[in-house]
Amino acid sequence: MARVVRTPQNRDMAPTAADIDDLLELLPRLRELGGEYVVEWRIEAAKGQRARRFPIYPLAVTEFFYVASRACWIDARHDGAAAAAMLADRDAVARADMAAIKAMLTWCVRGEQFHDGHWNDVLGDGRVFALLERLDQIRSTEARRVTASRRPTRRR
Numbered sequence: 001m002a003r004v005v006r007t008p009q010n011r012d013m014a015p016t017a018a019d020i021d022d023l024l025e026l027l028p029r030l031r032e033l034g035g036e037y038v039v040e041w042r043i044e045a046a047k048g049q050r051a052r053r054f055p056i057y058p059l060a061v062t063e064f065f066y067v068a069s070r071a072c073w074i075d076a077r078h079d080g081a082a083a084a085a086m087l088a089d090r091d092a093v094a095r096a097d098m099a100a101i102k103a104m105l106t107w108c109v110r111g112e113q114f115h116d117g118h119w120n121d122v123l124g125d126g127r128v129f130a131l132l133e134r135l136d137q138i139r140s141t142e143a144r145r146v147t148a149s150r151r152p153t154r155r156r
Contacts, residue, residue, distance in 0.1 A: 014098065015072040020139045022067050027132050029060040030123065037061055037123045054116040064128075065119055068109050075102040083107035087122075093130045098138065104131055 038055040045051040067073075083103040086092045096104065108128060111118035122128050 013072040015070075015102075017139065017142070019070065019072050020135060023064070023073075024132060024136055024139065026060065026064045026067065027129075027136075030064055030128070033058060033060060035124060037120045038117070041117075052116070055120055057119060061119060061123065065109055065112070068105050073102055073105050074109070075099070075106045078103035078106045080107050080110075087127050087131065090130060093127075093134050096131075096134050101131060101135055101138075 037057065039058050040056050041053050042056060043051050043053050084107055086096070086100060087104045087107065092100075093104070108119070108122045108131070111122065115121075
């Protein structure tokens with residue numbers, strides 16, 4: 001996965017319409033997986049250490065989290081516990097603004113570093129899908145607002 005280097009220029013980047021579309025375009029591919037978000041579980045045992053079980057994800061999953069790892073989606077100051085609690089609350093997700101979406105998405109992306117299979121968990125229980133549905137609502141609302149602002153005004 002690409003490592004994002006934090007600089008003053010990208011720390012507070014806002015996602016563009018194209019960034020949102022890039023994430024939303026992966027939604028059908030994730031749904032096509034039908035709940036099978038792990039191709040296989042592998043076991044790795046380093047000499048003198050306990051064996052570790054880790055997932056091998058299908059391409060659609062790794063592509064989604066790769067796109068979600070872009071600097072515009074990462075909230076370097078997110079509170080992981082708060083983001084997890086928010087993501088577990090469907091009503092909070094349904095009301096989330098872009099800042100909250102970034103915090104929750106950051107928690108989803110980074111969780112795999114601390115818990116093998118985290119991506120499988122957040123996809124499997126529908127949390128990522130709820131988050132993307134809210135993002136789609138925000139994108140649609142923004143698109144309607146832009147379209148409305150471009151309409152020519154009537155002359156009297």
